[in-house]
Amino acid sequence: MTPKWARNKKILLGISGGIAAYKTAELVRALVKSDCEVEIILTETAARLVAPLTLATLSKRRVWQEADLRSDEMGWRIPHITLSDWADVMVIAPCTANVLRMAATGNSSTLLGATMLAFTRPIVFFPAMNSHMLANPATKGNVRTLEGFGHRVVDPDSGPLACGYEGKGRLPSTEAILDETWAAICPKRDFAGRKVLITAGPTHEYIDPVRFISNPSSGKMGYALAAEARYRGADVVLVTGPSNERVPSGVRAIPVTSAQEMQRACLDELQDADVIIKAAAVGDYRARKFSPQKIKREKAEILTIEMERNPDIAREISARRRPGQILVGFAAETENVMENALRKIESKGLDMVVANDVSEDGAGFASNTNHVCVYFSDVLSLQPTPIFGDKLEVASGILDRVAGLMA
Ligand code: PMT
Numbered sequence: 001m002t003p004k005w006a007r008n009k010k011i012l013l014g015i016s017g018g019i020a021a022y023k024t025a026e027l028v029r030a031l032v033k034s035d036c037e038v039e040i041i042l043t044e045t046a047a048r049l050v051a052p053l054t055l056a057t058l059s060k061r062r063v064w065q066e067a068d069l070r071s072d073e074m075g076w077r078i079p080h081i082t083l084s085d086w087a088d089v090m091v092i093a094p095c096t097a098n099v100l101r102m103a104a105t106g107n108s109s110t111l112l113g114a115t116m117l118a119f120t121r122p123i124v125f126f127p128a129m130n131s132h133m134l135a136n137p138a139t140k141g142n143v144r145t146l147e148g149f150g151h152r153v154v155d156p157d158s159g160p161l162a163c164g165y166e167g168k169g170r171l172p173s174t175e176a177i178l179d180e181t182w183a184a185i186c187p188k189r190d191f192a193g194r195k196v197l198i199t200a201g202p203t204h205e206y207i208d209p210v211r212f213i214s215n216p217s218s219g220k221m222g223y224a225l226a227a228e229a230r231y232r233g234a235d236v237v238l239v240t241g242p243s244n245e246r247v248p249s250g251v252r253a254i255p256v257t258s259a260q261e262m263q264r265a266c267l268d269e270l271q272d273a274d275v276i277i278k279a280a281a282v283g284d285y286r287a288r289k290f291s292p293q294k295i296k297r298e299k300a301e302i303l304t305i306e307m308e309r310n311p312d313i314a315r316e317i318s319a320r321r322r323p324g325q326i327l328v329g330f331a332a333e334t335e336n337v338m339e340n341a342l343r344k345i346e347s348k349g350l351d352m353v354v355a356n357d358v359s360e361d362g363a364g365f366a367s368n369t370n371h372v373c374v375y376f377s378d379v380l381s382l383q384p385t386p387i388f389g390d391k392l393e394v395a396s397g398i399l400d401r402v403a404g405l406m407a
Helices: 019-033 052-059 079-086 097-105 111-118 131-135 137-148 174-185 220-231 259-270 313-320 337-348 391-406
Strands: 010-015 037-042 089-095 123-127 157-160 166-170 195-200 205-208 211-213 235-240 252-255 275-278 285-287 307-309 326-333 352-357 369-376 385-390
Touching: 010 019, 010 079, 010 111, 019 037, 019 052, 019 089, 019 174, 037 052, 037 079, 037 111, 079 111, 089 097, 089 111, 089 174, 097 111, 097 123, 097 137, 123 137, 123 174, 131 137, 131 166, 174 220, 195 220, 195 259, 211 285, 220 235, 220 391, 235 259, 259 313, 275 313, 275 391, 313 326, 313 337, 326 337, 326 391, 337 352, 337 369, 352 391, 369 391, 385 391
Parallel strands: 010 037, 010 089, 089 123, 195 235, 195 275, 205 285, 235 252, 275 326, 326 352
Antiparallel strands: 157 166, 205 211, 285 307, 352 369, 369 385
């Protein structure tokens, strides 16, 4: 899902000569699908690893190559200046050790080098190389220099490398590159320096080794909150029940299964959190007795499972939190939505509740969209504030309200 504010952005993609250059065709496609305009600069080596025609076809524009800097045909257009004036953000993926060095030392001897030097907005670097090259103090020094200039240098992934090594140095996934790019151009940075603890997804309360009691939460709402908070600069910890959603780049996920595990993880992370948002659909009950063996169908016509109440994690957080920590809960309701949501503010000690009528079409569990109303503990602001749209838009609206409480 692309955030609304990231649509129609102008992206200048610099592709340097690492083997991962072949993956950039997918990246260009994803950027175009996100309604972005993409201009591409290929280094000489990159042009041997990925065909300029492939990239030109996908971006629907000519691809800029090193010769263009000084050629009679293109040089008069001063591409390094026109391109750098045009773009909202520059993305260098993959970024070789050499291009990292050129950027850190202001080397303008190539089209890509000169463009990086002329560029005045954020540059996001995605280094991808052999792990020894990455760990070399020279490379590390260049990374530090670029970060010192205010640019974003994204840690590569670990795994098998093309050179035969196993380790750090892989180009992150296309989705992760998009996440980091959006984070660099997000118009709001109001969560910078804040730790946001978010819960998402369902819990699974096992009754025997092969069966559990759960609910239809997909995790989409909580994951969208995590992505949006991260774009806005937060340090995000996502305590997540079982979910098939992708963890947004830069978000630290703590996977849990049961409500009790979720409780432990939340309490472990609580101390230095500035904001806690409880979007998870926590199972209210668990089996009183877990059967260590699979319960046999033949044994009884009717199966009665005795359930006991799970801890109320939100209430426990409220009781333990220090002054200044903001606690936001959700209320998934099917009737008397406002009354029940307001009651939850009281009973759980919340600063703000996001009321979610889960019986509505296009809202609640597993849907890509949502429609919520926000209420605050401050009785003066009982006026409901409806927010609707895809779950990223709803997350953005919720965080706007949270930011109001932080001010
Ligand atoms: O995950 P999706 O498919 O995207 O669906 C999103 C959602 C519908 C799950 C989400 O928008 C939502 O409404 N989440 C809250 C679901 C819920 O359990 O609501 P509740 O009214 O039962 O609980 C109220 C609040 O207390 C919630 O913040 C919940 O996280 C918290 N809680 C509940 C029980 C419990 N034992 N401990 C808790 O902390």
